[in-house]
Amino acid sequence: AQKVTQAQTEISVVEKEDVTLDCVYETRDTTYYLFWYKQPPSGELVFLIRRNSFDEQNEISGRYSWNFQKSTSSFNFTITASQVVDSAVYFCALSGGGADGLTFGKGTHLIIQP
Amino acid sequence: DGGITQSPKYLFRKEGQNVTLSCEQNLNHDAMYWYRQDPGQGLRLIYYSQIVNDFQKGDIAEGYSVSREKKESFPLTVTSAQKNPTAFYLCASSTTQGIWAETQYFGPGTRLLVL
Numbered sequence: 001a002q003k004v005t006q007a008q009t010e011i012s013v014v015e016k017e018d019v020t021l022d023c024v025y026e027t028r029d030t031t032y033y034l035f036w037y038k039q040p041p042s043g044e045l046v047f048l049i050r051r052n053s054f055d056e057q058n059e060i061s062g063r064y065s066w067n068f069q070k071s072t073s074s075f076n077f078t079i080t081a082s083q084v085v086d087s088a089v090y091f092c093a094l095s096g097g098g099a100d101g102l103t104f105g106k107g108t109h110l111i112i113q114p
Numbered sequence: 115d116g117g118i119t120q121s122p123k124y125l126f127r128k129e130g131q132n133v134t135l136s137c138e139q140n141l142n143h144d145a146m147y148w149y150r151q152d153p154g155q156g157l158r159l160i161y162y163s164q165i166v167n168d169f170q171k172g173d174i175a176e177g178y179s180v181s182r183e184k185k186e187s188f189p190l191t192v193t194s195a196q197k198n199p200t201a202f203y204l205c206a207s208s209t210t211q212g213i214w215a216e217t218q219y220f221g222p223g224t225r226l227l228v229l
Contacts, residue, residue: 006156035218037220044222047220050215050217099145099208099210099216101159102157
């Protein structure tokens with residue numbers, strides 16, 4: 001069975017601070033895919049990134065960066081110089097491949113205070 | 115603009131009543147999904163469909179039913195057998211590329227409340 005753990009239920013930081021959201025996963029699949037989604041107060045999930053298990057390169061997109069480490073089964077997400085607009089719930093998710101559904105973590109509620 | 119639409123935005127259900135949530139996509143995606151989100155929880159998979167006229171149960175299918183008669187549409191019916199239907203329901207779609215897990219894109223969601 002697959003499992004995604006986001007141990008941080010809520011994080012609150014002051015604007016311009018850096019913040020890291022943790023994601024730890026469990027799977028027996030040798031090939032798998034990891035995702036991060038953002039859920040603003042409106043409720044719609046916004047796709048941020050997809051990472052394949054055979055590609056361990058870290059990725060940076062503007063103020064966002066992702067650190068994928070197979071050795072520790074982690075796929076952490078860092079926001080640099082956080083902004084109030086980053087306030088949202090962030091979900092990490094896992095797929096074993098194909099067009100099956102995603103297994104989601106419970107999410108981390110990120111609060112950026114001005 | 116291509117995207118996924120869900121209606122209604124809010125839905126109220128009386129005890130013993132079946133209600134249907136609509137999900138339509140114009141992204142030409144083969145696969146569609148229904149998830150349920152409870153407060154403070156992640157999303158859980160209800161049903162998914164990889165092709166027209168075919169669908170599979172997810173982790174929490176009991177009390178729900180679906181149909182997939184058209185590629186663009188994947189309606190979800192919450193039956194009276196679902197004893198705790200109050201939740202936020204999200205529909206998603208994706209392309210299919212064999213063994214690859216394609217990115218799922220989500221609609222705006224429907225909030226279902228029981229009167």
